[in-house]
Amino acid sequence: MSTMRSKVIRVWEVLDAGETARSAYERVLARPTSLEVARNTICLLLWLETIAGVHVLEDVSAMEGSGNITLSRLVTEADALYNYLLHGREALPEPCCLAGIPAIEALCSSGRLVDLRFFKFHRDLVARGLTVVRDTIAEVVFSDRLHAMLRRFEDEVHSSTTSVTTSVLPAPELIAPFVAITRTPPEDSRTAFVAFWEGHPLSSQDIVNYFERRLGFGRCIERVETEQPSAGQTPKHAVIVFSSAALRQQVMFNETAVYYRVNGYDMWVQAYKPSL
Incomplete structure (x- = not known):
């Protein structure tokens, strides 16, 4: 009896899949930008790409480089957010704390889901993903050495004559298995982001009742957490942790993102699709 084996992913496949990220990385560096800031920026954008429908890296790679005000603003916002999320700062540095994140919001469908409050509320979850x-x-996207190896291999393949059968093999580093030492916790793969219209929040119990009773899915939710906003604001964000990834898929009718009408108000639910 044969057993199922998971497909081995090679380093060159990750390089190939990360081509757009590499292009965006080189575009940010060309501003010019320090290596640290450029890497912080691309890490944040790579994580944002795990939210379905947000293809920010392709947009960034197509931006003009030096002197582009939008790109400069984006880099500033992304670097500030990265440091806030990962380096334990209790308050966002300027300019985010003063003017929000308009450049990032514009790349992410004008803040329907992703805004400054999104990062504050989901800080721990985003930090894990980052x-x-x-x-x-x-690490693969930023490796100049690996990219140089891949270019040399591609050049050798293209320059080899068709009249003579020549076996051109990639460097051992390229065909080595891609091993992920750290991975996303299983819980995140059964998580969904929730956004309400401003001024029309729903309680955690409203959300549970809607899925488990109104739609009749039964016990499908492990917990719901709702944003506790600042004074003068109403909740805009929540997160649902489903009992399993399969139940999340079922409740969302096999869609990545769904609008629901709950108690007369719209609720946007978007599945989180971690990279690893």
Whole structure:
């Protein structure tokens, strides 16, 4: 009886899949930007790409480089957010604390889900995801050495004559298995982000009742957490942790993102799709 084996992912496959991220990284560096700031920026954008429908890296790679005000603003916001999320700062540094994150919001459908409050509320979850991205995929994306090896291999393949059968093999580093030392906790793979319209919040119990009783899915939710906003604000964000990834998929009708009408108000629910 044969057993199922998971597909081995090679380093060159990660390089190939990360081509857009590499292009965006080079675009940010060309501003010019320090290596640390550029890497912080791309790590944050790589994580944002795990939210379905947000293809920010492709947009960034197509931006003009030096002197681009939008790109400069984006880099400033992304670097500030990265440091806030991962380096234990209790308050966001300027300019985010003063003017929000308009450049990031514009890339992410104008703040329907992703805004400054999103990062504050989901700080721990995003930090976990950023750590995984930083320690795995990003290391390959940022490696000049690996990219140089891949270019040499591609040049050798293209320059080899078709009349003579020549076996051109990639460097051992390229065909080595891609090993992810850190991974996203299983809970995050059964998590969904929730956004309400401003001024029309729903309670955690409203959300549980809607899925488990109104839609009739039964016990499908482990917990719901709702944002506790600042004075004068109403909750805008929540997070649902489903009992399993399969139940999340079922409740969301196999869609990545769904609008629901709960108690007369719209609720946007978007599945979290971690990179690893």
